[in-house]
Amino acid sequence: RKPRGFPPGPAWLPILGSAHELAQLRRQTGFLYKACGVLAERYGALVGLRVGKDRVVVVSGLEAIREMCAREEFDGRPRGPFYETRTFNLRRGVLLTDSDFWVEQRRFVLRQLREFGFGRRTMAELVRDEAGELARSFADKLRRSPDGVVVPMHDAFSLHTLNTLWTMLAGIRYTAEDKELLKLQSLLNELFTRVDMAGALFSQFPILQYVAPHLSGYTDFVDIHERLWRFLGDEIDRHTETFDPAAAPRDFMDVYIKMIREAGPGSSFSELQLLAICLDLFMAGSETTSKGLAFCFLYLLRHPEVQRRAQAEIDAVVGRERTPDLADRSNMPYMDAVALESLRMLMGRTFAIPHRAVRDSHLLGHFIPKETTLIINIPSVVMDKRAWGDPHSFRPERFLRDGKVFIPDAYLTFGCGKHRCPGETLARSNVFLFTAALLQRFNFRVPPGEPLPSTEGVDSVSASTGPYSALVTPRP
Numbered sequence: 001r002k003p004r005g006f007p008p009g010p011a012w013l014p015i016l017g018s019a020h021e022l023a024q025l026r027r028q029t030g031f032l033y034k035a036c037g038v039l040a041e042r043y044g045a046l047v048g049l050r051v052g053k054d055r056v057v058v059v060s061g062l063e064a065i066r067e068m069c070a071r072e073e074f075d076g077r078p079r080g081p082f083y084e085t086r087t088f089n090l091r092r093g094v095l096l097t098d099s100d101f102w103v104e105q106r107r108f109v110l111r112q113l114r115e116f117g118f119g120r121r122t123m124a125e126l127v128r129d130e131a132g133e134l135a136r137s138f139a140d141k142l143r144r145s146p147d148g149v150v151v152p153m154h155d156a157f158s159l160h161t162l163n164t165l166w167t168m169l170a171g172i173r174y175t176a177e178d179k180e181l182l183k184l185q186s187l188l189n190e191l192f193t194r195v196d197m198a199g200a201l202f203s204q205f206p207i208l209q210y211v212a213p214h215l216s217g218y219t220d221f222v223d224i225h226e227r228l229w230r231f232l233g234d235e236i237d238r239h240t241e242t243f244d245p246a247a248a249p250r251d252f253m254d255v256y257i258k259m260i261r262e263a264g265p266g267s268s269f270s271e272l273q274l275l276a277i278c279l280d281l282f283m284a285g286s287e288t289t290s291k292g293l294a295f296c297f298l299y300l301l302r303h304p305e306v307q308r309r310a311q312a313e314i315d316a317v318v319g320r321e322r323t324p325d326l327a328d329r330s331n332m333p334y335m336d337a338v339a340l341e342s343l344r345m346l347m348g349r350t351f352a353i354p355h356r357a358v359r360d361s362h363l364l365g366h367f368i369p370k371e372t373t374l375i376i377n378i379p380s381v382v383m384d385k386r387a388w389g390d391p392h393s394f395r396p397e398r399f400l401r402d403g404k405v406f407i408p409d410a411y412l413t414f415g416c417g418k419h420r421c422p423g424e425t426l427a428r429s430n431v432f433l434f435t436a437a438l439l440q441r442f443n444f445r446v447p448p449g450e451p452l453p454s455t456e457g458v459d460s461v462s463a464s465t466g467p468y469s470a471l472v473t474p475r476p
């Protein structure tokens with residue numbers, strides 16, 4: 001039964017709750033985020049749902065989200081088979097954990113991501129080198145057809161974003177032909193097609209794990225995770241065997257192994273936790289960044305004038321002789337604004353990671369019982385007409401004020417509060433440098449005879465562009 005004072009929303013049917021109405025709206029609009037948008041218009045900033053066994057509140061609008069993220073009673077992460085099966089039926093990692101365990105582990109991960117200087121290479125150098133490799137791979141394609149080549153852009157970036165993460169974590173960089181890379185990529189792709197931000201069918205209706213393990217996706221979910229654990233576990237074993245405590249750490253794995261040994265048994269640092277953190281950083285960091293880049297180039301194809309203006313800035317600040325560097329960013333506000341606007345477009349179609357109420361509480365006058373899942377409706381803020389005027393237009397100059405980058409309060413692309421994304425610096429650096437390195441050397445146009453690529457996107461755990469290609473030509 002609906003608890004007294006629970007936020008308004010669609011009727012709760014026995015067993016199904018409001019899953020049926022949500023699924024119907026999702027079918028009609030084509031997207032989970034649009035279905036939640038319709039519900040927010042109908043019921044307000046807080047919409048109360050029941051999806052199977054889960055009580056869910058969708059939180060929309062800057063005021064409600066800010067208030068929620070500022071309160072530690074909403075800092076929990078959901079429990080249940082979906083969130084725990086992925087980490088050996090325990091709550092491990094940093095993405096879907098809470099309490100003191102999460103605080104300690106998040107602090108450690110955040111510090112490493114900030115200080116980031118493994119094997120004498122800083123993050124800025126690592127991302128710059130990878131951006132250089134990306135530009136070289138495009139130049140190689142053009143060597144065979146110098147007048148221009150048609151490149152599928154929707155998946156042009158996953159190898160390179162994966163490389164920045166994997167180099168940071170384990171010192172490993174792949175080439176496009178690498179078999180290990182293909183294995184990792186296909187595992188991550190499989191994983192992403194089987195989850196969404198509302199959880200999974202077998203988690204909302206746990207009985208399905210037993211009565212319909214195949215149909216509910218449970219068997220596949222477990223199988224993919226077992227293969228991912230083996231992949232990451234093998235690399236952790238290699239690192240543990242070759243770890244030299246007297247030498248400078250080669251990568252994140254070394255720093256973590258050192259911490260396990262120093263902290264000793266009984267601490268929150270363990271090999272299992274290291275494996276879970278690697279899994280989390282791949283899940284949180286690889287798809288989001290490469291999809292953000294895919295949105296970026298989709299809009300650049302639709303707006304050649306933005307491309308020209310960014311290229312003029314690159315020419316003036318960097319020239320054509322060297323790869324753009326993060327140190328150039330403060331002199332390249334327009335290019336920085338292109339990256340910000342592209343990520344706004346990605347998150348204008350994507351939810352944040354669900355939170356959980358850790359005790360009975362109230363939010364905006366409504367009762368939120370303990371164990372309620374809270375879904376942060378990021379599109380309701382980053383696509384809010386009142387905040388942005390024309391939110392659906394790709395207009396990087398909205399981030400410029402007096403020639404400098406200005407980030408409005410409604411830029412909730414990386415969330416807010418204590419769970420705010422710890423990968424923001426890495427993600428923004430990737431998008432900025434990858435885009436600048438390509439625009440420095442190439443022009444991107446819609447291939448002759450093809451329509452402009454659609455901005456509609458494809459519903460997924462984080463939104464994707466549909467498949468699209470660009471005609472890439474060298475800049476004169």
Ligand code: HEM
Nearest residue numbers: 095284285288289292352353414415419420421422423427
């Ligand atoms: C385009 C890129 C990215 C976007 C838009 C993005 C956005 C977000 C958002 C909205 C959250 C949720 C905040 C919340 O739950 O309240 C989040 C959490 C997180 N992100 Fe990112 N992210 C991106 C890239 C990355 C990268 C590259 C990494 C890793 C290197 C990363 C690691 C994480 C982690 C570990 C969390 C969970 C933090 C916690 O719960 O304490 N993200 N991100």
